[in-house]
Amino acid sequence: MIFVTVGTQLPFPRLLDAMNALAPELTEPVVAQTCAAREADNAAWPALEARSHMPPDLFDARFSEARLIVAHAGIGTILSARRWGKSLVLLPRRHALGEHRNDHQIATARQVEVLEGVHVAWQVSDLPGLILGTDLQVSSQRESAEHDRLVARLRQFILS
Amino acid sequence: MKRKKILAIASGGGHWQQLMSMRQAFDDQDVLFVTTLAGLPEQYDAHPSRIVPDCNRNEKIAMVRNGIAMVGVMLRFRPQVVISTGALPGVIALALGRAVGARTIWVDSVANSEEMSMSGKLARRFAHLWLSQWEHVASTCGAEYAGSVL
Numbered sequence: 001m002i003f004v005t006v007g008t009q010l011p012f013p014r015l016l017d018a019m020n021a022l023a024p025e026l027t028e029p030v031v032a033q034t035c036a037a038r039e040a041d042n043a044a045w046p047a048l049e050a051r052s053h054m055p056p057d058l059f060d061a062r063f064s065e066a067r068l069i070v071a072h073a074g075i076g077t078i079l080s081a082r083r084w085g086k087s088l089v090l091l092p093r094r095h096a097l098g099e100h101r102n103d104h105q106i107a108t109a110r111q112v113e114v115l116e117g118v119h120v121a122w123q124v125s126d127l128p129g130l131i132l133g134t135d136l137q138v139s140s141q142r143e144s145a146e147h148d149r150l151v152a153r154l155r156q157f158i159l160s
Numbered sequence: 161m162k163r164k165k166i167l168a169i170a171s172g173g174g175h176w177q178q179l180m181s182m183r184q185a186f187d188d189q190d191v192l193f194v195t196t197l198a199g200l201p202e203q204y205d206a207h208p209s210r211i212v213p214d215c216n217r218n219e220k221i222a223m224v225r226n227g228i229a230m231v232g233v234m235l236r237f238r239p240q241v242v243i244s245t246g247a248l249p250g251v252i253a254l255a256l257g258r259a260v261g262a263r264t265i266w267v268d269s270v271a272n273s274e275e276m277s278m279s280g281k282l283a284r285r286f287a288h289l290w291l292s293q294w295e296h297v298a299s300t301c302g303a304e305y306a307g308s309v310l
Binding site: 076 | 161164166173174177178180181182184185186189199203241243263265267269270271272273274288289291293294306307308309310
């Protein structure tokens with residue numbers, strides 16, 4: 001199963017439209033948490049098992065069952081993928097397209113692109129290649145060097 | 161070594177997730193977790209914990225309610241260190257923590273990749289350790305950069 005999530009704050013039709021177009025070519029179900037304003041709006045993506053929002057326990061269940069996560073480049077999504085050891089394909093939201101209040105998702109995607117198991121679709125057209133590709137690198141639950149550095153600095157301050 | 165009393169606070173959502181991601185820095189200490197959303201601490205096995213009312217800059221009454229709840233938590237727990245990833249309830253906790261003699265840490269949310277958050281700017285005067293998770297943001301505003309949860 002592929003789990004698509006756009007977070008809980010803002011809709012992201014560009015990603016959902018692309019996944020809806022791609023789903024018929026896939027051999028596995030695509031479940032999506034869409035953040036659509038009304039459940040009825042999810043009819044726009046008939047190839048997806050779409051819901052606007054999920055209670056936390058259901059969200060965690062879908063996230064942990066999925067083979068692959070396809071998502072916006074949200075901080076919460078990236079941290080969840082590390083928590084559950086999931087491969088990620090990210091499509092960052094763009095400020096210029098009215099998808100977020102700034103371009104922090106672009107900066108975030110650049111920062112995490114180098115990590116194991118994280119793949120960035122800079123454009124919608126990059127998505128099929130990444131998702132249909134058979135050699136998606138498996139994610140690691142290992143923390144990054146930047147993460148270890150932050151923890152070490154906090155610990156040093158706290159214990160001093 | 162005697163364990164330190166750490167008050168770790170973040171609003172529900174991304175702020176909380178980031179706090180959880182860095183908890184290994186203090187998890188072996190005497191920690192009290194504080195957040196704004198019931199159920200979150202259980203989801204992350206973070207205990208003991210307290211829930212305080214959420215607030216933002218546009219809700220003065222909520223700020224007062226949050227402040228009153230936080231004063232109660234501070235006076236009972238008497239933290240030696242207060243750490244927050246945001247948002248406004250974290251600023252209030254840093255201010256009150258400092259008033260009861262705690263050393264204070266602000267880790268600005270990694271979502272602020274262009275400038276320090278509004279809460280982070282407010283937190284500056286109360287934070288002994290004032291961090292941005294982006295090197296270029298830190299150098300622009302005079303914060304320290306010491307890595308990031310990413």
